[in-house]
Amino acid sequence: MLEPERHQIILDALKTKSSVKLQELVELTNSSESTIRRDLIQLEQGKLLKRVHGGAARLQGKLQEPSMTEKSSKNLQSKRRIAQYAAGLVSEGDCIYLDAGSTIVEMIPFLPDNIVVVTNGLSHASELLEKNIKTFLIGGFAKPTTKALIGRGALDSLEHYRFDKCFMGVNGIHSQFGYTTPDPEEAMVKQLAISLSSEAYVVADESKFSEVAFSKITDLHQATIITNELDPDTKEQYHSKTNIKVVTS
Amino acid sequence: MLEPERHQIILDALKTKSSVKLQELVELTNSSESTIRRDLIQLEQGKLLKRVHGGAARLQGKLQEPSMTEKSSKNLQSKRRIAQYAAGLVSEGDCIYLDAGSTIVEMIPFLPDNIVVVTNGLSHASELLEKNIKTFLIGGFAKPTTKALIGRGALDSLEHYRFDKCFMGVNGIHSQFGYTTPDPEEAMVKQLAISLSSEAYVVADESKFSEVAFSKITDLHQATIITNELDPDTKEQYHSKTNIKVVTS
DNA sequence: CTAAAAACAATTAAAATCAATCATAAAAAT
DNA sequence: ATTTTTATGATTGATTTTAATTGTTTTTAG
Numbered sequence: 001m002l003e004p005e006r007h008q009i010i011l012d013a014l015k016t017k018s019s020v021k022l023q024e025l026v027e028l029t030n031s032s033e034s035t036i037r038r039d040l041i042q043l044e045q046g047k048l049l050k051r052v053h054g055g056a057a058r059l060q061g062k063l064q065e066p067s068m069t070e071k072s073s074k075n076l077q078s079k080r081r082i083a084q085y086a087a088g089l090v091s092e093g094d095c096i097y098l099d100a101g102s103t104i105v106e107m108i109p110f111l112p113d114n115i116v117v118v119t120n121g122l123s124h125a126s127e128l129l130e131k132n133i134k135t136f137l138i139g140g141f142a143k144p145t146t147k148a149l150i151g152r153g154a155l156d157s158l159e160h161y162r163f164d165k166c167f168m169g170v171n172g173i174h175s176q177f178g179y180t181t182p183d184p185e186e187a188m189v190k191q192l193a194i195s196l197s198s199e200a201y202v203v204a205d206e207s208k209f210s211e212v213a214f215s216k217i218t219d220l221h222q223a224t225i226i227t228n229e230l231d232p233d234t235k236e237q238y239h240s241k242t243n244i245k246v247v248t249s
Numbered sequence: 250m251l252e253p254e255r256h257q258i259i260l261d262a263l264k265t266k267s268s269v270k271l272q273e274l275v276e277l278t279n280s281s282e283s284t285i286r287r288d289l290i291q292l293e294q295g296k297l298l299k300r301v302h303g304g305a306a307r308l309q310g311k312l313q314e315p316s317m318t319e320k321s322s323k324n325l326q327s328k329r330r331i332a333q334y335a336a337g338l339v340s341e342g343d344c345i346y347l348d349a350g351s352t353i354v355e356m357i358p359f360l361p362d363n364i365v366v367v368t369n370g371l372s373h374a375s376e377l378l379e380k381n382i383k384t385f386l387i388g389g390f391a392k393p394t395t396k397a398l399i400g401r402g403a404l405d406s407l408e409h410y411r412f413d414k415c416f417m418g419v420n421g422i423h424s425q426f427g428y429t430t431p432d433p434e435e436a437m438v439k440q441l442a443i444s445l446s447s448e449a450y451v452v453a454d455e456s457k458f459s460e461v462a463f464s465k466i467t468d469l470h471q472a473t474i475i476t477n478e479l480d481p482d483t484k485e486q487y488h489s490k491t492n493i494k495v496v497t498s
Numbered sequence: 499c500t501a502a503a504a505a506c507a508a509t510t511a512a513a514a515t516c517a518a519t520c521a522t523a524a525a526a527a528t
Numbered sequence: 529a530t531t532t533t534t535a536t537g538a539t540t541g542a543t544t545t546t547a548a549t550t551g552t553t554t555t556t557a558g
Contacts, residue, residue: 002268002269002270002301002302002303002304002306003301003302003303003545004267004268004301004306005266005267005268008267022505031546031547032546032547032548033505033506033547033548034546034547034548035545035546035547037505037506037507038545038546053504053505053506053554053555054504054505054555122371122374122375122378122386123375125371125391126371126372126375126396128391129371129391129393129396132393134390135390135391136388136389136390136391136402137371137386137388137389137391137398138388138402138406139385139386139387139388139389139402139406140385140386140388141383141384141385142374142377142378142384142385142386144378144381147375147378149386153385153387153388153406153409156405156406156409157387157388157389157402157405157406160402160405252535271515280536280537281536281537281538282515282516282537282538283536283537283538284535284536284537286516286517287535287536302514302515302516302544302545303514303515303544303545304515
């Protein structure tokens with residue numbers, strides 16, 4: 001039996017139970033104890049499971065193979081609904097800015113064709129090209145984690161553009177401080193893009209409202225939040241303290 | 250049995266299982282072990298599967314989604330050899346420019362880690378990020394066919410950089426006119442990048458020498474061509490008429 | 499607390515698989 | 529028709545994977 005196949009069997013076994021005995025795996029794979037041990041070491045190094053005395057156990061942060069897909073797909077549905085609503089605000093002929101980020105990318109399938117898009121999202125640009133949308137990318141340093149273009153170069157090339165509308169993602173929305181993003185460099189790009197746009201929209205699903213960690217604030221209250229249902233108390237709270245308009249899809 | 254047929258059998262086998270033993274493939278195709286090994290090497294280079302000890306496995310990153318078009322592996326081999334040689338010219342600590350294009354992208358796996366890369370290739374940037382290389386993208390209009398960034402915005406952001414070395418692709422090399430690229434907008438970007446670089450290299454496989462269609466010339470003879478073996482006559486012809494240095498890998 | 503049992507890591511030798519090379523046969527080019 | 533190129537299969541020694549064995553550590557039961 002090939003190594004990838006054994007690894008798959010081991011990981012599959014951990015999808016149903018939260019832990020497996022080494023002996024079970026020996027029988028399941030018709031391999032020796034030594035071989036399974038080596039496999040477990042490899043899989044542990046790849047952070048796919050945790051070795052425990054007598055066998056292996058699922059990882060805490062990564063029990064997502066069954067449930068994370070589920071959760072993220074639920075979250076994705078929510079994101080997609082909001083994104084579709086946001087895309088509906090774009091008119092043919094518009095020149096718009098799309099911020100990097102996983103929520104914004106969901107807008108792309110719903111965008112009209114005859115528009116011009118400027119973005120700082122590396123992966124956004126690829127998707128836009130697939131849809132035959134006229135696409136401009138700003139320059140800058142490519143941030144490894146998010147594939148967003150940021151830094152001095154980003155600001156330089158951004159300031160040559162003007163937008164009818166811009167659509168921004170955020171890491172969190174704070175009832176007192178406004179929109180928050182942990183990376184100051186990214187925040188500066190957002191801020192500039194908003195100031196270059198006639199209308200600014202923040203697209204955020206409800207999970208963003210519970211975020212607590214932040215360090216830098218995109219402090220422009222002239223934008224409109226697009227989100228899904230929010231309980232009226234929260235909504236009122238945000239509006240009164242920050243003057244943010246909240247629109248629900 | 251013909252090569253394409255074998256390749257299809259191998260790929261089909263991986264559609265049902267997540268891995269196949271080499272011996273199974275030997276029986277399925279009535280070919281020798283050596284032949285299957287060679288097939289697997291080719292298919293792995295075409296990024297259609299992953300070789301593992303004892304056989305081959307599906308690669309899960311891309312479930313047969315993208316360009317299933319197996320690159321003509323003959324031309325690819327040639328490109329890759331030249332690209333590897335070119336990558337060898339890059340020293341740790343260098344700041345280099347990588348032009349968009351299919352030949353240049355093959356350099357990326359061979360580049361050292363501790364360098365800074367500036368590029369106008371959308372797909373290049375993604376690959377560079379995978380390798381954890383510090384990457385800057387210039388801005389500009391994203392050309393749909395090649396995913397290259399061109400135009401006014403590209404020139405604007407490009408001119409803020411300076412490079413130790415730049416590596417350019419071309420569509421053709423003409424014995425009288427020099428390097429040729431059909432798109433004037435793209436040619437301007439190339440030209441500027443070359444002028445911003447201490448050393449300029451043109452990386453081109455032999456197929457580029459037979460190209461005839463061109464419209465705009467990147468008319469800078471200060472670059473060095475990196476290519477594979479060329480018959481001495483051609484080599485001399487190019488050198489005498491264009492003053493282009495030709496280096497073979 | 500102690501002893502037996504189970505699980506462990508480390509070492510080893512055998513088997514399987516590998517890369518590299520060579521020779522041959524088929525195909526393509528001249 | 530002849531040379532060159534290409535694809536294939538066989539053989540070689542080297543490498544990797546595997547399973548069995550060793551002695552050690554951990555768990556469990558009395």
